[in-house]
Amino acid sequence: MNRYSEIQEIDNTRSRMLKCKSPRSKQLITVIHSKFYQDMHNVCMAAKYKVHAPLCQCTAIQNLMRNKLTFHDKATTPLQIEDSLIVVPKIRTISVIYSGLDTSYQDFRKDPLEMEAKLLREIQDSVTEDSLSHAEIRTNLPPVEIQGAECLLAINPNAFACISANNYESVCKIQAWSRDAQQVALEQGQTLMKDHADFMGVFVWEDLLEFYKACESKDEERSREASHKLAEQLSQQDIQLASEMLDIPCFKMGHHLQTILRASSSKLRDFGDYWLTMVSKTQAGRFELDLPGGKRHLGESTWDGLVRESQEETSLRLDSSWIMEDRQPLKTTSERVNIYYQLWPPSLPFE
Numbered sequence: 001m002n003r004y005s006e007i008q009e010i011d012n013t014r015s016r017m018l019k020c021k022s023p024r025s026k027q028l029i030t031v032i033h034s035k036f037y038q039d040m041h042n043v044c045m046a047a048k049y050k051v052h053a054p055l056c057q058c059t060a061i062q063n064l065m066r067n068k069l070t071f072h073d074k075a076t077t078p079l080q081i082e083d084s085l086i087v088v089p090k091i092r093t094i095s096v097i098y099s100g101l102d103t104s105y106q107d108f109r110k111d112p113l114e115m116e117a118k119l120l121r122e123i124q125d126s127v128t129e130d131s132l133s134h135a136e137i138r139t140n141l142p143p144v145e146i147q148g149a150e151c152l153l154a155i156n157p158n159a160f161a162c163i164s165a166n167n168y169e170s171v172c173k174i175q176a177w178s179r180d181a182q183q184v185a186l187e188q189g190q191t192l193m194k195d196h197a198d199f200m201g202v203f204v205w206e207d208l209l210e211f212y213k214a215c216e217s218k219d220e221e222r223s224r225e226a227s228h229k230l231a232e233q234l235s236q237q238d239i240q241l242a243s244e245m246l247d248i249p250c251f252k253m254g255h256h257l258q259t260i261l262r263a264s265s266s267k268l269r270d271f272g273d274y275w276l277t278m279v280s281k282t283q284a285g286r287f288e289l290d291l292p293g294g295k296r297h298l299g300e301s302t303w304d305g306l307v308r309e310s311q312e313e314t315s316l317r318l319d320s321s322w323i324m325e326d327r328q329p330l331k332t333t334s335e336r337v338n339i340y341y342q343l344w345p346p347s348l349p350f351e
Helices: 003-020 036-044 059-064 078-082 105-110 112-129 134-140 168-187 205-217 220-235 255-264 302-314
Strands: 028-032 048-052 068-071 086-089 096-099 145-148 158-165 199-204 251-253 274-281 287-290 338-343
Touching: 028 036, 036 086, 036 096, 036 112, 048 059, 059 086, 068 078, 078 096, 105 112, 112 145, 158 168, 158 255, 158 302, 168 199, 168 274, 199 205, 199 220, 205 220, 205 251, 205 255, 205 274, 220 251, 251 255, 255 287, 255 338, 302 338
Parallel strands: 028 068, 028 096, 048 145, 158 338, 251 287
Antiparallel strands: 048 086, 086 096, 158 274, 199 274, 274 287
């Protein structure tokens, strides 16, 4: 058999195999434009929903659009659905999606956050339309979390704060503000968020970086020594740790602190000698160090989302005057949806 005949035979075999495979059956997906809770949430009962941008190229949307769509409004076309903000439940089998009214790509380009806010108002207004009170929703339905998909967050990302300075007292002052604000909230009978830090800690940047590198190297002795240094720094800030905590690696690092420590190790910019981090006790009895920040809400700017998240996690209200004018927020190549603000606390009189 010559080379041409061999290739022909391989092609014929592939064709026979493909014919034997049963074609993928299309699902029937209902598209709705109103009554989010009644017509969508009551059907799929998802705990989380993702909002996609108009004309987005996310795989999830592209796959959905290959299915058979049925519309509550008979005048709607598939192209109009793609050219709108789309809410998709995070469940295995999707039977219904929500398309935002008048949220086209053209309008979205002009003001993405306003289109997000418009969609959110539609969803919230549907509570009244469905004759459900907010109390009934809280009582009868599971909590609903509506987040931006990657295509939205690539435009207005989530944010985290690295609060640092070269002056130790300046960072300690911010630590005290956080502690005082938390105390006032508790005295006023407010309930702290479940992800609120146990306390804030001020650490030497070089020692944080050394602990990160020690953990990466999986060298137990090196990790123990680095952890001991961090524990000693907390004890100097009137934060009492059990004596055995000084003898074992009692810390772990959160993802976002690790990310910015990797960036700081290049020394391409000055991140400050002293860093303020959240310290949260884990179920395993260790302390997790991480940066304040998190997911922004629909219609919320990146900075406003950071301010809200930081206040929820640390009781500290960030001030835009802390943003260094010559420092753009840091964005790493590994994360499309997160940015990191480097915040420099206000100078104290003796600086």
